[in-house]
Amino acid sequence: MMVVRCGSRIIEVKxxxxxxxxxxxxxxxxxxxxxxxxxxxHMTRRQFxxxxxxxxxxxxxxxxxxxxxxxxLRTPVFSHGQLYVALSRCTSFDRITVLLPEEETNSTxxxxxxxxxx
Numbered sequence: 032m033m034v035v036r037c038g039s040r041i042i043e044v045k046x047x048x049x050x051x052x053x054x055x056x057x058x059x060x061x062x063x064x065x066x067x068x069x070x071x072x073h074m075t076r077r078q079f080x081x082x083x084x085x086x087x088x089x090x091x092x093x094x095x096x097x098x099x100x101x102x103x104l105r106t107p108v109f110s111h112g113q114l115y116v117a118l119s120r121c122t123s124f125d126r127i128t129v130l131l132p133e134e135e136t137n138s139t140x141x142x143x144x145x146x147x148x149x
Contacts, residue, residue: 032056033101033128042079047101047128089117097121101128107140114139 032044035055042058063076089108093116100121108114121127131137 033130042081089113092116092120095120098123099126099128101130103130104139105130105132 033047034042035045036043040060044056044058046052046054046056058079058081060077060079063078065074089102090113097120100117102114102117104114108117118127118129131139
C-alpha cells in the first residue's frame with residue numbers, strides 16, 4: 032500500500048498489488064482497551080493499525096538492488112541522473128511504482144541549473 036493522504040482520523044491508501052490493485056482503501060484510527068479490568072484506572076490507546084515501511088534517498092540507494100521500488104516524483108528530482116538511479120534499483124520493471132503529480136501527464140521535469148556547470 033502507498034499512503035495517499037493522512038488525516039487525523041483516517042489514512043487513505045492506494046493498493047499496489049493483488050486483485051484490488053489501484054483501488055483506494057481507508058484505514059481508520061482505532062481505540063484499544065485492555066480486556067483485563069484489574070487496573071485501578073481505565074486505559075484506552077488510539078492508534079492507526081499500520082506497520083513500519085522503509086524509505087531512503089535516491090543517493091543512499093545507489094549501488095543497491097531491491098525487489099520493490101516506489102518513487103515519489105510529485106516534486107522533480109534535483110540533480111541530473113537521479114531518476115535513472117532511482118528507477119534502475121529494482122530487479123524487475125513491473126515492481127516499480129512511480130507517483131506523479133495530479134496533472135494529466137506521464138512525465139517529470141529534468142532540472143538542470145546551468146549556472147552551476149563549469
